[in-house]
Amino acid sequence: MEVGIVAQRDNDRAAALARTLGARLDESDVRTRFDATTAAALDRADVGCSVDRFDECDLVVSIGGDGTFLFAARGANGTPILGVNLGEVGFLNAVGPDEAERAVQREVDAYRRGELSVQEVPRIAARTDDWVGEPAMNEVVVQGPRRGRGGGGRVEVRVDGALYDAGEADGVLVATPTGSSAYNLSERGPLVHPEVAGLIVNQMAAREGMPPLVLASDHDVTVTVTDVDYAVVVSDGRTKREVEPGTDVHVGLADRPVRLAGPAVDFFEALGKLD
Incomplete structure (x- = not known):
């Protein structure tokens, strides 16, 4: 299995979580690749690539806000995406940073069982x-x-x-x-x-x-x-x-929707952050 990870640009907290998730996935015998910018922030050029190649992954994890998610979705092209929200409005990111490791592991386990559940969102x-x-x-x-x-x-x-x-x-x-x-x-x-x-x-x-x-x-x-x-x-x-x-x-x-992995976003809770 292969998981792609995109962290919000110039966000140390996002980069640190990306590093943690990468280490956790390594322990689970999951191959990890990062987009080029995240790989550079982590000094991991060996596993960095263009986000356009994330459609080759089995799961993509986006860490940051909705802008980061949109960036990841452009390359995922149908690969399920799990969004981790770092405190922004987060209409596309249902997982908080404290639960990110557990959430990613749950999706990995579900994929391996052939039980990964996704929600399709039109484009x-x-x-x-x-x-x-x-x-x-x-x-x-x-x-x-x-x-x-x-x-x-x-x-x-x-x-x-x-x-x-x-x-x-x-x-x-x-x-x-x-x-x-x-x-x-x-x-x-x-x-x-x-x-x-x-x-x-x-x-x-x-x-x-x-x-x-x-x-x-x-x-x-x-x-x-x-x-x-x-x-x-x-x-x-x-x-x-x-x-x-x-x-x-x-x-x-568009021909292909975006496929969301993980729990659904609480729309009305996210609306509360608009204030």
Whole structure:
């Protein structure tokens, strides 16, 4: 069995826990690999690799906050992920640091028995006629060259080809229920419970227009931005791609969900940390 470990960048506490978990897994005859940054922090270049190779592992452990989890998920690509929360909001990390060793060992034992239980969480992706974007756990944003004065344009939103709204805005955010508490919430979008199979369509800084829309997850949302030099498509705040004005950007379910190992996150307890 092989377990990949990702620790939050520049976090000594996360690195120390990664070292402890690695030693515990060695004792259990489990091969361990770390992402390159974590391996460098631990002086373990011999077992470091790109996170993109974590899909070769049987289990991935993410140590930190939701940002670290999103980073790990990009490389895991279907491999179950166990999230260890170091005190942040933690909508994706159900295990506390004090229970991390026991939790990881439980998942290892379950895997060896063929009884590893996972929860699938949907991802979304943008596509045009020419390319398909990187899957996002939280949101895909389609906007003008930048946010703020002079950065937006005319934005048209269609659902399965039917016009929902058109007008001046900075852009449009399409979020999953998982991402409803992230960027969407800062844009005054609704909170959606993670058990709801839906998508959130939220216009950003619209001059006028319709309110945020929640719809079933099997719909196709098309966003078209004009009156700009170019538009930008952003996946989970990280991967950015420029497109020509007037390009129809379709956003819908990605082919592969993220698979969560370990206990389920208490959604309402996590909400309490937003204050």
